[in-house]
Amino acid sequence: MKILISADMEGATGVTWPADVLPGTPQWERCRSMFTSDVNAAVLGFFDGGADEVLINEAHWTMRNLLLERLDERAQMLTGKHKSLSMVEGVQHGDVDGIAFVGYHTGAGTAGVLAHTYLANSITGVWLNGTRASEGLLNAHVVAEYGVPVVLVTGDDLTCADAEGYAPAARKVAVKDHVSRYAAVCRTPARTAGDIRAAAKEACALARRAAPLAGGPFTVEIEFDAEHLADAATVVPGVERTGERRVSYTEVTMYQGIRTFKAVTTVASSAVEEQYG
Ligand SMILES: [Zn+2]
DSSP: OEEEEEEOSTTSTTOOSGGGGSTTSHHHHHHHHHHHHHHHHHHHHHHHTTOSEEEEEEOSTTTOOSOGGGSOTTOEEEOSSOOTTGGGTTGGGSOOOEEEEESOOOOTTSSSTTOOBSBSSSEEEEEETTEEOOHHHHHHHHHHTTTOOEEEEEEEHHHHHHHHHHOTTSEEEEEEEEEETTEEEEOOHHHHHHHHHHHHHHHGGGOOOOOOOOOOOEEEEEEESSHHHHHHHTTSTTOEEEETTEEEEEESSHHHHHHHHHHHHHHHHHTOOOOOO
């Protein structure tokens, strides 16, 4: 049994503030240790449950956050960018039986600790075939094309509630309870490590590769916080303006859907202005 862990940081234990997840800050240095604790707990739980192989794919920002030297020696870690499937890189080789979304968060424009979809502020909403989409929902559709079930989701309590929508069978662990975008009631790393390890062990029972799901076509609509970002995004082939601050595109597969999304966010982020006013 091979498990892939997609590891994002905003939903990690103790994280509640942008500097906590901004590489190079003292807060990030401290929080990456708690992030590593969450991921390692999942690794231990999956091996407890019978996994033969666990691959961790770093999915946050620079994709260089986890402390490799603190991970269980049976695990392997894919670190750095660029990767064709970004947050779920590694799922496409036909050998993964289940995927865990560790440290995930809710989507842009919704409640949740550090809620966003790829871009922290510039994107105010994403919809997939009319349903408001978090990164978890988008990536769940990507991995379904490879027949890989989402078996475990960790993050704040609202992230777990969001995951009920796209992975109802998956085990969920809330490492903190949302109070506001920048505040949460946090449980300690010792407590959350125990919870995650136990849930990952149980989640192994859900890890069973299925037939690839062809669920397309996928129409993705993106709302920005400024008109010129929508304007800029239309240089990406297939992306059309659907409103003053909105663009939309349609792809047959979610493989292409997430790659086009990445292109849109890359172009839009390059068009964000300096602060003035
Ligand atoms: Zn992130």
